[in-house]
Amino acid sequence: AQSVTQLDSQVPVFEEAPVELRCNYSSSVSVYLFWYVQYPNQGLQLLLKYLSGSTLVKGINGFEAEFNKSQTSFHLRKPSVHISDTAEYFCAVILSGGSYIPTFGRGTSLIVHP
Amino acid sequence: NAGVTQTPKFRVLKTGQSMTLLCAQDMNHEYMYWYRQDPGMGLRLIHYSVGEGTTAKGEVPDGYNVSRLKKQNFLLGLESAAPSQTSVYFCASRGGESSYNEQFFGPGTRLTVL
Numbered sequence: 001a002q003s004v005t006q007l008d009s010q011v012p013v014f015e016e017a018p019v020e021l022r023c024n025y026s027s028s029v030s031v032y033l034f035w036y037v038q039y040p041n042q043g044l045q046l047l048l049k050y051l052s053g054s055t056l057v058k059g060i061n062g063f064e065a066e067f068n069k070s071q072t073s074f075h076l077r078k079p080s081v082h083i084s085d086t087a088e089y090f091c092a093v094i095l096s097g098g099s100y101i102p103t104f105g106r107g108t109s110l111i112v113h114p
Numbered sequence: 115n116a117g118v119t120q121t122p123k124f125r126v127l128k129t130g131q132s133m134t135l136l137c138a139q140d141m142n143h144e145y146m147y148w149y150r151q152d153p154g155m156g157l158r159l160i161h162y163s164v165g166e167g168t169t170a171k172g173e174v175p176d177g178y179n180v181s182r183l184k185k186q187n188f189l190l191g192l193e194s195a196a197p198s199q200t201s202v203y204f205c206a207s208r209g210g211e212s213s214y215n216e217q218f219f220g221p222g223t224r225l226t227v228l
Binding site for chain 2 (some may be wrong): 009031036038041042043044045046049051090094096100102103104105106107
């Protein structure tokens with residue numbers, strides 16, 4: 001069975017500063033990796049996903065993530081955050097061999113201060 | 115194209131009352147899911163469906179029932195509501211047979227059980 005750990009429950013940062021949200025996973029087989037964002041009082045929406053190929057994946061709103069197989073990590077980064085990036089961010093994995101059920105991390109609350 | 119919609123958006127119940135949450139998707143997706151989201155707990159899967167007429171239990175199914183009579187609809191029922199079921203409920207759908215397809219989420223239903 002796979003698992004996902006988001007190491008930080010909350011990340012405060014000032015506007016225009018860089019940010020990294022950490023995600024580590026464990027799985028005995030290959031997985032696909034996703035980052036979702038949840039803005040206040042909304043549902044989740046996809047930021048980006050890694051399936052194969054280049055380990056650096058670019059998503060919406062200037063976010064990118066890097067897949068590191070040896071460290072089983074999929075950290076999310078943005079070089080300069082905006083107030084509007086304040087949201088909950090979820091990392092998720094699903095077995096690449098065919099599975100119905102993604103496994104979600106518990107989420108990281110990104111709080112951007114002016 | 116409305117995506118995933120949920121009805122109602124808000125509901126207050128008294129302990130012991132019953133209710134049904136409706137999820138509808140217009141993307142012809144095979145897979146549908148019900149999650150609950152509680153502070154610090156992330157998303158927890160209640161039930162899911164891999165096609166019309168099928169349902170399966172997730173991580174926290176007790177106290178809930180589901181039905182998928184039509185492909186586009188996934189209903190979540192609470193037969194006898196309890197305060198522990200106070201939560202925000204999200205429905206999601208996913209298309210195709212490939213596990214690399216992302217989930218699409220509804221806007222959520224905020225339920226309070228008094």
